[in-house]
Each structure stands twice: as structure tokens, then as C-alpha cells.
Amino acid sequence: MTTRSATAPSFDLLHAAIIGRVLRWRWGRLLFQIPLLFLALLIIYDGLTGPQLAPENMATVSAWIHYRGLVMLALLLVGNLFCMGCPFTLPRTLARRISGRGRRWPRALRNKWLAIALLFLIFFLYEWLDLWASPWLTAWVAIAYFAAAFALEALFAESPFCKYLCPLGSFNFVASTISPFQITVRSRDACRICESKDCIRGGENALGCGLELYAPQVRSNFDCTFCLDCARACPHDNVALAARPPLRELMRDAWPHRWDVAFLALVWVAASLSNAFGMVPPVYALEASLLTWLPFLNKALVLLLIFAVLNLAAPAALGLAASWLSRSLVRSSEPLRRVFARYAPAFVPLGFGVWFAHYGFHFATGALTIVPALQNFLIDHGIFLLGDRPNWALGPILPYSWLLPLQMAFTLIGLLATLLVLGERNRQIVSSSSRHSILALLPWAALAIALAFAAIYLFTLPMEMRGTMSMGH
Numbered sequence: 001m002t003t004r005s006a007t008a009p010s011f012d013l014l015h016a017a018i019i020g021r022v023l024r025w026r027w028g029r030l031l032f033q034i035p036l037l038f039l040a041l042l043i044i045y046d047g048l049t050g051p052q053l054a055p056e057n058m059a060t061v062s063a064w065i066h067y068r069g070l071v072m073l074a075l076l077l078v079g080n081l082f083c084m085g086c087p088f089t090l091p092r093t094l095a096r097r098i099s100g101r102g103r104r105w106p107r108a109l110r111n112k113w114l115a116i117a118l119l120f121l122i123f124f125l126y127e128w129l130d131l132w133a134s135p136w137l138t139a140w141v142a143i144a145y146f147a148a149a150f151a152l153e154a155l156f157a158e159s160p161f162c163k164y165l166c167p168l169g170s171f172n173f174v175a176s177t178i179s180p181f182q183i184t185v186r187s188r189d190a191c192r193i194c195e196s197k198d199c200i201r202g203g204e205n206a207l208g209c210g211l212e213l214y215a216p217q218v219r220s221n222f223d224c225t226f227c228l229d230c231a232r233a234c235p236h237d238n239v240a241l242a243a244r245p246p247l248r249e250l251m252r253d254a255w256p257h258r259w260d261v262a263f264l265a266l267v268w269v270a271a272s273l274s275n276a277f278g279m280v281p282p283v284y285a286l287e288a289s290l291l292t293w294l295p296f297l298n299k300a301l302v303l304l305l306i307f308a309v310l311n312l313a314a315p316a317a318l319g320l321a322a323s324w325l326s327r328s329l330v331r332s333s334e335p336l337r338r339v340f341a342r343y344a345p346a347f348v349p350l351g352f353g354v355w356f357a358h359y360g361f362h363f364a365t366g367a368l369t370i371v372p373a374l375q376n377f378l379i380d381h382g383i384f385l386l387g388d389r390p391n392w393a394l395g396p397i398l399p400y401s402w403l404l405p406l407q408m409a410f411t412l413i414g415l416l417a418t419l420l421v422l423g424e425r426n427r428q429i430v431s432s433s434s435r436h437s438i439l440a441l442l443p444w445a446a447l448a449i450a451l452a453f454a455a456i457y458l459f460t461l462p463m464e465m466r467g468t469m470s471m472g473h
């Protein structure tokens with residue numbers, strides 16, 4: 001046991017009564033993983049064998065309405081709880097036994113470019129194949145996840161699936177950078193004299209950090225799955241899950257100054273808008289026009305083109321233009337990469353607000369759909385616990401008239417937080433270099449305001465109520 005030093009966090013969830021013991025317990029993660037494993041198996045089973053109408057099937061309702069709504073809430077209130085309870089990593093111990101020490105993930109791929117590509121791919125497949133409407137395909141997505149996580153864990157020594165590939169993980173890594181809890185240590189002195197470094201290397205009965213994060217150096221939630229393996233491995237009980245102000249990580253410039261990391265953040269923000277755009281009438285008009293102008297393309301390629309422009313080309317072009325303008329306005333010769341990497345992460349709160357507004361819309365309009373879907377599942381299997389007739393009228397948990405004001409409020413709160421982070425990041429560079437001024441901020445602030453109002457405009461358009469009995473309205 002370590003004594004609290006000057007670096008000790010003021011509130012540490014791992015040392016809170018009861019919950020702290022549960023989290024640090026050797027099998028603590030399993031308590032979160034087993035319910036999610038059952039849910040994943042239910043998604044696969046009902047998706048492959050159940051009714052193929054989205055609102056009637058547990059696969060589509062739980063994956064596309066509940067998972068997405070609840071994951072945003074968990075990220076906002078605690079942190080990356082989905083990765084903590086991720087069922088896809090459950091076969092990890094078996095996979096590690098197969099792999100032995102395994103080989104290292106190729107150096108050329110130790111970055112976020114593949115993660116960006118796969119995040120883009122899943123957003124595209126979601127729209128192209130209407131995954132939200134297909135229980136069968138949703139089940140296959142879950143199967144593919146289990147297979148990919150197991151295969152990569154078996155082939156490589158670290159956890160490359162979580163760190164470099166998983167689209168759900170990449171989404172959560174970016175979003176969790178505004179979460180109110182983060183891994184740190186209670187005493188840096190204890191780490192200084194610690195010889196075993198079990199938190200990263202692993203000990204006799206515990207795995208070390210599969211993501212190869214070293215607890216005393218963790219400054220960010222980026223790449224942290226909240227698995228708490230480090231806490232269970234540390235022989236000095238020195239790892240903390242510390243409370244922090246939600247914007248502190250972004251204000252402190254805690255990310256590496258890399259193109260791939262900063263670009264992932266901007267792609268994530270752009271996808272929050274393009275995902276909503278994929279569900280409103282103008283996208284159908286745009287698709288029809290493109291099919292007329294470019295008759296050699298089919299519908300899938302047109303959608304791919306729209307998504308590539310909105311999710312990849314637009315954030316790259318806008319981010320580079322803002323970086324160049326920002327640099328030119330203060331006549332700085334700083335490398336473009338540094339400017340890009342300084343300001344791009346500040347857009348995370350805005351992206352969070354838009355994702356929250358979008359996924360919150362689906363959750364608010366369809367949360368209770370789970371009741372008749374579950375009733376239906378049980379009745380199909382001869383169980384009448386919840387009655388013998390599903391009530392398909394169940395669905396919304398909020399009046400429809402509340403939704404637009406709430407969506408606007410979430411977006412504007414996100415915008416305000418982004419402007420605050422931009423201001424703070426700029427203030428730090430102004431105070432450290434006389435060559436910078438407030439002017440450097442202007443292109444980025446203008447971009448944030450434009451994106452926020454584009455999101456609000458999208459929310460004012462009629463949006464498909466996917467996965468509920470009101471679909472298509």
C-alpha cells in the first residue's frame with residue numbers, strides 16, 4: 001500500500017468504498033464483460049434466427065439504439081466503460097496462450113491511419129448496407145468483431161486490435177478525452193523506485209497493459225480501454241482512476257503532435273455531421289443528382305464518393321486550410337503539422353455535442369422498443385414472462401417536441417466548450433512565444449462556428465427514426 005503523496009488525486013474511483021474494491025478485484029472486469037457477452041450472443045442468435053424487421057429484433061434494437069445512446073452517456077459521465085466491458089476481448093487469455101509471446105505489430109502500422117480507414121469503412125457500410133435495418137448483417141458484424149479480436153490477439157504480443165484497428169475503440173478513444181476520469185498514479189515516487197513495472201509488463205497473476213501504456217506517464221484517455229489491468233498488476237496498489245475536469249486533457253495539449261492522431265479527431269468530428277446528413281432528405285437529392293451527372297457510377301459508389309468527401313477530404317482540406325491561415329496570420333514558420341495538431345483536438349467537444357445530439361435522438365425516440373422486442377423474443381421461445389402480446393406502441397421516452405431544442409442545446413454546449421479549449425490552447429502558445437497572437441485562433445474558431453451551425457441546420461430537417469416502428473417518418 002502506498003501513502004498519498006503530493007501527486008495523489010483528490011478523488012480516486014479505484015479506492016472508493018465498494019466500487020473501488022470491485023474494480024480492482026482480479027475478476028472485476030468480468031463482471032462488466034459477462035453481461036455484454038450475453039448481449040453480444042443474443043445479438044448474434046436473434047440476428048441470425050429471429051424476425052428480420054429491425055424494431056422487432058434484439059440485434060438491431062440493442063446495437064443501433066441502445067448501445068449508441070448509452071455509450072455516449074457513459075463516456076460523458078464516467079469514461080470508456082464499453083471498452084472496459086468489451087466482450088470481444090474475452091477470448092484474450094486463450095488467444096495469448098496460443099500466441100505465447102507473439103510477434104510485434106509492424107512498425108509501419110503503429111499509428112492511427114488504419115483505424116481511420118476502418119472507422120470510415122464502418123460508417124460507409126452502415127449507410128450502404130442499411131445495417132440498422134438488418135438484424136442478419138448486424139449479427140455478422142458482431143461475429144466479425146469476435147473473430148478479428150481473437151485472431152489479432154493470437155498473432156501479436158500486444159493488443160493491436162484495440163490500439164490500431166477497432167472502429168468502436170477508435171470512436172471511444174476520441175470521445176473519452178472529455179470524460180471525467182483518467183488513469184494515473186497515486187504516488188510518482190513509488191513508481192520511481194518500483195523495479196518490476198508490473199503495470200506495463202504484467203506480473204505473476206496479472207496481465208500488464210495490453211496497449212503498452214505506462215501508468216505514471218498516462219496523460220490522456222486516448223488509447224486507454226479502462227481495462228484496469230494496470231491497477232490489478234501493480235504490486236504497490238498505486239494506480240488510480242482519478243476524477244478530473246472534463247476539458248482539462250484537451251486544454252493541456254496532452255496528445256502527441258502527430259498527423260494521424262489529429263486527423264482522427266477531425267474525421268470523428270466530420271463523421272458526426274455526415275452520419276446525420278446520411279439520414280435527411282438532401283442526401284437523397286444529392287445522390288440522385290450525382291447519379292445523373294456521373295452515370296458510370298452506381299448507387300454504392302455515389303455514396304462512397306459522398307462519404308469520402310465529407311469524412312476524409314473535407315476535414316483534411318479544412319484542417320490544412322485553417323492551419324495555413326492560422327500560421328500566415330501570425331507570420332509564423334512553425335511546421336504545419338504542429339499547428340494542425342495543436343488546434344484539431346479542440347474540436348472534440350463540438351463533435352461530442354453533435355454525436356450526443358444524434359445518438360440521443362435515436363435513443364429518445366426508440367429506447368422502449370427494447371420491451372416489445374424482448375417480449376417478442378421470449379414469446380417466440382415459449383416464455384411468457386412479460387405477457388403474451390408485445391406492445392409495439394412503446395418507443396419514445398421523451399416528447400418529440402423536446403428533441404430539437406435538446407439537440408440544439410447539446411451542439412451549442414459543444415461549440416462553447418470547443419471555443420474555450422481553442423482559446424486556452426492559443427493562450428498557452430501566445431504566452432510562450434511572442435510571435436503568436438489571438439489572430440492564430442480566428443480560422444479555427446470560424447470553422448467551429450460553421451460546423452456547429454451546419455449541424456443545427458441538419459437537425460432541423462426531418463430525420464429518419466431508424467430502428468423504431470415509426471421508421472420512415
Ligand code: SF4
Pocket residue numbers: 185190191192194195196197198199200215216233234235236237238239
Ligand atoms: S507497477 Fe507501475 S504503477 Fe505500480 S508502482 Fe510500479 S511503475 Fe508505478
Ligand code: SF4
Pocket residue numbers: 183208209210211212213214215218223224225226227228229230231
Ligand atoms: S492504462 Fe492500459 S492497462 Fe491501464 S486501464 Fe488503460 S489500457 Fe488498461
